[in-house]
């Protein structure tokens with residue numbers, strides 16, 4: 747499906763696209779692919795107290811920070827949401843999200859179920875579209891965590907232990923995708939994003955995307 751050209755987007759309010767899943771189901775991989783497909787989509791770079799993995803770049807994958815600095819940001823109200831996940835703190839900085847929304851740019855979040863709940867329950871929640879990504883099976887989830895080659899056996903065991911609890915929140919989400927074939931899942935995500943952008947335009951009168959289509963047809 748074609749992506750909506752930037753110049754035809756609704757320019758008033760961006761969407762908040764929330765991706766959640768048990769660790770290792772493929773959120774970051776899918777998020778990366780979506781960003782390549784639509785470079786205008788903004789990725790919400792989270793702050794975390796977790797140590798960087800090999801190859802992770804500060805400011806690109808995460809804002810790596812200390813627990814003290816993280817708590818100060820929370821106390822100052824600078825986090826849209828935050829949670830403890832697998833023993834570390836993670837949170838989504840608020841200001842870049844609001845700036846993107848005001849520019850009409852959509853923001854993509856890779857957050858756990860607690861983050862999903864907090865964003866949906868926030869003042870910006872009316873603009874949220876939430877998607878839960880399931881692995882095809884738990885053994886495949888474990889295989890993926892191991893194949894990623896970045897976590898110790900102890901960390902993998904801890905994440906597998908928490909996977910059922912994360913999965914138990916699937917029904918809180920607008921969409922649920924089983925990430926079996928990566929290309930197919932990416933295509934479904936694109937379709938969801940395109941449909942939700944069109945839905946956002948269903949205001950009185952035609953939105954910019956539909957208006958552009960009509961003009962092309964000479965209507």
Ligand SMILES: Nc1ncnc2c1ncn2[C@@H]1O[C@H](COP(=O)(O)OP(=O)(O)OP(=O)(O)O)[C@@H](O)[C@H]1O
Nearest residue numbers: 769770771772773774775890893894925926927928
């Ligand atoms: N559909 C798929 N089929 C096979 N392997 C996949 C698929 N999707 C992702 N993977 C692989 O699974 C591993 C975990 O994926 P990824 O890091 O994207 O998961 P994640 O959900 O972002 O994990 P975390 O929550 O820990 O950040 C990676 O090695 C990735 O290449």
Ligand SMILES: Nc1nc2c(ncn2[C@@H]2O[C@H](COP(=O)(O)O)[C@@H](O)[C@H]2O)c(=O)[nH]1
Nearest residue numbers: 792828829831836837838856857858860861
């Ligand atoms: N509530 C939030 N959860 C977040 C955020 N950023 C990432 N995450 C989730 O943490 C786990 C582990 O991530 P990893 O990079 O250490 O593998 C994963 O489920 C992410 O979705 C956040 O800002 N808020």
